[in-house]
Amino acid sequence: MSYVVETIELTKRYPGAAENAVDALNLGVGAGELFGLLGPNGAGKTTTTSILTTRVRPTSGQALINGVDVLASPAATKRAIGVVPQSNTLDRSLSVFENLYFHGRYFGMDAKTARFEAAFRLEQFRLAERKNVPVAALSGGMAQRLMVARAMLHYPAVLFLDEPTSGLDPQSRLALWDVLRELHSTGQTIVLTTHYMEEAEELCDRIAIMDKGRLLALGTAAALKDSIASTSRLKLTTKGSSAALAASLETIFGTDARTHIGEHSVTVDTDGVVVSMQSLLQRATDAGIELSGITVEEPSLERVFIELTGRELRD
């Protein structure tokens, strides 16, 4: 399989840093794929994207776009990529339309083509009504859509988005998701970095979980959940003795089930054992324990993520 985006043992250590920001990373993104890079702050997502978009020089290893080395051919790389960075980088001296028009001109379109393509993208991203306003007058969501429109204007082989929905309100986030789904449905290859689980799960064909510059896991959201947390997690709360409650559950789940006994609660990883609510209630009643609550937590990407990257706070 040939990749649109590929990294081979890609490594970056910033001058003076004690550790590698990206550490021997091997990734491949196929044509038409919507690929997610997921990780906590400092995981190396942005550095990886920055290397692929010519803005950071790798210490070793290779980054390839369409099989062409990024470091060796930055101009060819820039033609092949569209980039939506983390912060608003719209040209504030220009109007909405002009931001698109001049982007087209930078990429070699003649004036007529640039006007046509700008108008097409304004329609596509529902910005046509605001075409003549200064970009400073746009809401956060509209500014973000304009940045996607601009990045798509020259028909890049791959579109990079770096945490595109940070700081957007829920409506704008959903609108941006729609935009990305629509682009994806037309076969656009997209690489998305995010630290929002639901975003990765909702949108991405495959997800790479990164931390401390390394690739920890790679696969579809379903496969990731299967591989690491194949079990539902059951949490029972009681006003009575949690130890007695745990003992009553042993007959269902066996003694080696992963059971955590809290002060007034018991958490059990069911490990595939299917059990009805009625039988749970029955066991508790038989043991004379009054249950105050039952929650079932299905395997989630968040659990996968926390299990892989730990709980400590990142700055």
Added chain:
Amino acid sequence: MKVAAHPSTSRLAPSTPKVILALLGRDVRVLRKQARVFIIRTAMQPLLLMFVFTYVFPKIGQGIGGSVRSASGFSTLLVAGVLGISIIFQGIQAVALPLVQEFGFSKEIEDRVLAPAPNWAIAVEKILSGALQACLAALIVFPIALVVPATPIHLHINFFAIVLFVPLAGLVSGALGLTIGTLVPPTQIPLIFAIIVLPITFLGAVYYPWSALSPIPWLKYLILLNPLVYINEGLRAFLTTGIVHMNTAAIIVASVAFLALLTAAGIRGFEKRIVS
């Protein structure tokens, strides 16, 4: 599934000069939008300088100009001086200050940095844009310098030389702006004025010809490090008459040398700022 690109946009591979021209097109559009601001910011300082020094002073009998004996001589001297200041100011205002902002907090430079050309080309475009605005500034300021003085101006225009020299001076100014813009962090913008703009203008042979500094030899040779000296002396050589100026060959050689030095430093600074 692969969606076909719009036929006219598939395989877009503009040449580097074409990308530079497109970036210049953007700068010209912005300049046209801000024409009024550009004219005011360009004309104000020379207008006031000429008004006070060459209109008010002669009228009230206050002497200025030192070895340039007459008030009329001083007006003539100052024509080149205000033109030179206007040209060098464009490097600061049209290149350095916007760059400091774009690198520092607005990040607007991002989209242009991603234009499909080598990074040096994007830096060179900034120099060209500065030079273009410097030439426009010279066109605005020249008539002011001629009309405002109360005393006659002695012009002797070497048309061919001036048409070549003003763009050269503009390029030096743009390259100076690029170098400053890539070196200074946004919190230190006030320092640009205190330690760069003011010394360059006050010690730039604006108010006196370079040769008149002979009584202060250390200063005379120290300010040879100031690119504005050559711009002003060149303008004097090619525009006016009656004032002793530096050897024209030395002016050209020094200007070209400064252009090469500042362009190299500016490109280096630019690349350091955008690639880590």
